[in-house]
Amino acid sequence: MSSHRFLLNYSRLTFLCSLLCGVLVFSIQPAQASERVALVIGNADYSFAPLTSPINDARDMTRALQSLGFEVIHKENASQQTMEEAILAFTQKLGKDTVGLFYYSGHGAQHKEENYLIPTSVTRLSVSDVKYKSVAAGYVLAEMEGAANTTNIIILDACRNNPFKSGFKSMQKGLARMGNIDGSLIAYATSPGEVANDGRGRNSPYTKYLLKYIHQQGLPIEQMFKQVRLAVKRETNGVQTPWEFSSLTRDFYFAGKTPIREQNRSCTLKFGDSLYQGQCQNGIPHGYGKMKYSDGQFYKGDFSNGLRHGRGTHYFPDGFKMSGFWVNGILTYQRK
Structure with missing residues (x-):
């Protein structure tokens, strides 16, 4: 196996493990009102x-x-x-x-x-x-x-x-x-x-x-x-x-009240060797944007409080991609 292919497979394995284990890059959890x-x-x-x-x-x-x-x-x-x-x-x-x-x-x-x-x-x-x-x-x-x-x-x-x-x-x-x-x-x-x-x-x-x-x-x-x-x-x-x-008497939102695409301030942020371009809030990705990683991977889609959250696709250099609905950095529903 070439060193290039080994790195791609290793990167993909590391990424998949982070999804399964919940190891996230930016750990900011929204507080629940109840x-x-x-x-x-x-x-x-x-x-x-x-x-x-x-x-x-x-x-x-x-x-x-x-x-x-x-x-x-x-x-x-x-x-x-x-x-x-x-x-x-x-x-x-x-x-x-x-x-x-x-x-x-x-x-x-x-x-x-x-x-x-x-x-x-x-x-x-x-x-x-x-x-x-x-x-x-x-x-x-x-x-x-x-x-x-x-x-x-x-x-x-x-x-x-x-x-x-x-x-x-x-x-x-x-x-x-x-x-x-x-x-x-x-x-x-x-x-x-x-x-x-x-x-x-x-x-x-x-x-x-x-x-x-x-x-x-x-x-x-x-x-x-x-x-x-x-x-x-x-x-x-x-x-x-x-x-x-x-007979509900109060508003209830499973995933929060404000659509993240309404946050429309554009910015460019750098996290180590990774580069983010898109919407942000308080200096972190929040809204629609693209995160490029140093190994050639990138994610394009919705972010919330620094995490992949909403519709989006994670791309790998060899053409493999994971696309669907993300919640707090974890892919929970994959489009077919």
Whole structure:
């Protein structure tokens, strides 16, 4: 191997390690105005109708929420007991000035207008098993209401490819609309009474676009879900329409209120042998710009507080590139 090729490979390996380990060049973390706590559950290993994407959905949502300042409780293929214990641990962390978020990916069903989240411990798909061995979504909402926190967000990527046979006449298709509590937003992967797509890729269509838009600065939560809805409708040719019901009384932005492209002061900065040209704030990269490194690598895209943050592409001298959505210096969603 030539010394030139060795250096390129070594540089690429070093860069990839920095992404995985979170070793960042400029370490300035924005302070959160309030506490953020989330419970993320992904159930896929059902004996009656296995699913393909919920585990990936839950893991990717956990990483995304952690990068946005959430403390996350994460559970996979959870039993009824595990789900109920996790809900209790989650709601005990809520309180005044706290944003609470519950995300569920897996099978769900409604019976007499009550929604149920189905644990993987349910081995026989019957009305009694769903009613008495599952977790009522209303229980989650009630526990969050009892915590008296300021903002509640419930995201249900459930009702995947309805597993119920035609004989279960009392089991309605899809999920029912849930009653809201003040200061809450309840988001469904599809409209009430309809079935959501499990998808053929790494994620379900709904979670795929949640992961894309949740990192976009300047989007209020209502507008973020609107972007998700439009994208899912396009991908599914109008078959699946995500839905939300909101009684939020405060503005909420997952990734911050001000789009970083609005910072328009241009500057040239030097960091050792690296050169930055683009928008800046308080003497650090902030906005759109280009960072050139001494070994021939360069990054072109959005920065925030000195870190790659937003849309951007990192280029290597041999033509290899990593392009997608960055959060605090880490690539979290890669464009295909």
